[in-house]
Amino acid sequence: MGEIFEGGGECSFCKKEHGGSRMVFKGKSARICNECLSEIGEHVTGKPASKSGGRPEAQYTDIVKFRVKEGIRGLSPYSVPHFKCRVKLDGNESPFPPPKEVLEKVIREIKEVPMNRYPDPEAMVLREKVSKITDFPLDGIVLGNGSDELIEMLLTTFSGGTGRVLFPVPTFSMFRITSIALGLEPVEVELDDKFDIDVNSMVNEIKTKNPDLIFLASPNNPTGNRFSDDRIFEILKLSSGIVVIDEAYCDFSGKSFLPLIDQYENLIVLRTMSKVGFAGIRIGILFGRVELTREINKVRLPYNVNSLSQRVAEVVLDRVGFVTEGIQLISRERSRVYKELRIMKGVKAFPSDANFILFKVDDADGVFKGLIEKGVLIRNFNSPGRLENCLRVTIGTPNENNDFLRALREVLSSSIG
Numbered sequence: 001m002g003e004i005f006e007g008g009g010e011c012s013f014c015k016k017e018h019g020g021s022r023m024v025f026k027g028k029s030a031r032i033c034n035e036c037l038s039e040i041g042e043h044v045t046g047k048p049a050s051k052s053g054g055r056p057e058a059q060y061t062d063i064v065k066f067r068v069k070e071g072i073r074g075l076s077p078y079s080v081p082h083f084k085c086r087v088k089l090d091g092n093e094s095p096f097p098p099p100k101e102v103l104e105k106v107i108r109e110i111k112e113v114p115m116n117r118y119p120d121p122e123a124m125v126l127r128e129k130v131s132k133i134t135d136f137p138l139d140g141i142v143l144g145n146g147s148d149e150l151i152e153m154l155l156t157t158f159s160g161g162t163g164r165v166l167f168p169v170p171t172f173s174m175f176r177i178t179s180i181a182l183g184l185e186p187v188e189v190e191l192d193d194k195f196d197i198d199v200n201s202m203v204n205e206i207k208t209k210n211p212d213l214i215f216l217a218s219p220n221n222p223t224g225n226r227f228s229d230d231r232i233f234e235i236l237k238l239s240s241g242i243v244v245i246d247e248a249y250c251d252f253s254g255k256s257f258l259p260l261i262d263q264y265e266n267l268i269v270l271r272t273m274s275k276v277g278f279a280g281i282r283i284g285i286l287f288g289r290v291e292l293t294r295e296i297n298k299v300r301l302p303y304n305v306n307s308l309s310q311r312v313a314e315v316v317l318d319r320v321g322f323v324t325e326g327i328q329l330i331s332r333e334r335s336r337v338y339k340e341l342r343i344m345k346g347v348k349a350f351p352s353d354a355n356f357i358l359f360k361v362d363d364a365d366g367v368f369k370g371l372i373e374k375g376v377l378i379r380n381f382n383s384p385g386r387l388e389n390c391l392r393v394t395i396g397t398p399n400e401n402n403d404f405l406r407a408l409r410e411v412l413s414s415s416i417g
């Protein structure tokens with residue numbers, strides 16, 4: 001699993017100098033101190049934090065103990081370890097920056113943005129462009145500071161019934177985190193053995209718990225697969241609450257439920273610009289019936305999408321050709337990486353409709369650290385249960401994917417040998 005030595009040096013993660021007796025991992029591109037290693041392990045495996053966040057209970061101040069909601073004290077923050085690796089394939093981002101001419105246009109436009117003024121609170125120009133591209137009514141579109149914010153708005157708005165929120169697991173962690181933060185009750189149902197919706201169990205929960213909201217991320221994160229249409233339809237038909245289909249990755253699956261909002265008044269669809277090249281500008285897009293978006297807009301914070309992001313997104317939406325090319329290349333690369341993983345000894349790769357692949361190995365923590373040593377950062381989901389020994393790799397450029405595949409082969413062969 002690579003070279004471990006006792007000694008000093010700067011940790012690539014916390015940037016602290018460690019001298020003398022500290023055990024430090026030394027790899028080609030990253031050295032990591034023991035403290036960071038244990039912290040990374042904790043964050044990425046998603047193991048629940050101890051009630052006191054790892055500290056003795058006595059260290060809680062009274063403010064934290066008595067004034068923070070109990071549910072929030074039990075949460076751990078959404079955290080992605082940030083440390084420099086040569087190849088970054090952990091965040092489900094696009095590896096492609098915009099082409100030069102788009103970047104130049106963005107710079108020219110940004111110069112004109114009056115930063116002393118508030119943004120357009122309705123983001124009218126941007127929403128009009130989204131409306132035109134998607135052929136969806138303007139009033140049914142709400143923008144968010146990423147779809148994370150839209151998830152929060154939905155939970156805030158549509159929790160006036162039972163206060164219950166149903167979703168299959170494993171899935172995107174913010175459904176649970178935000179539900180708890182808002183004092184709602186998450187109801188979790190395991191996905192079936194193909195990571196598809198276990199429709200009988202979901203139907204049972206809908207009938208007995210009558211959730212206000214159901215979240216279905218399709219394609220799902222971190223499993224990568226799309227859920228079966230007929231199972232989604234069954235849930236849509238049965239639920240009297242809101243059904244949110246989170247289509248963050250739908251550009252890579254070629255399938256969307258957006259046109260079905262005509263048929264189902266309780267359907268809301270979420271999209272984002274994050275996965276196709278614009279994670280940094282934080283633009284999430286919500287589509288729903290006007291009766292619903294009218295209510296959502298009441299809890300939307302004023303000026304929630306800043307003026308720079310609005311302007312950048314406007315420029316991009318006028319030139320979507322390069323975005324489509326990027327999506328096509330990622331989809332081709334996904335097939336190639338999947339095929340390579342399928343034939344790799346000691347790896348079980350799961351099929352993906354998204355821009356990442358979930359795969360299982362014998363020792364996920366060891367492989368994760370071994371890859372970091374070789375300068376490749378992916379995401380470690382190892383935790384007891386369905387994701388035991390599972391890792392998720394985002395599809396990058398062809399070169400990055402080759403680097404990842406080569407590093408994985410080397411790590412696996414050194415752990416076997």
Ligand code: PMP
Pocket residue numbers: 092145146147148149172217220221246248271272273274279282283284
């Ligand atoms: N939904 C899903 C299923 C996701 O995986 C993510 C990002 N990890 C989000 C929503 C949040 O995306 P955004 O960057 O738009 O907040």
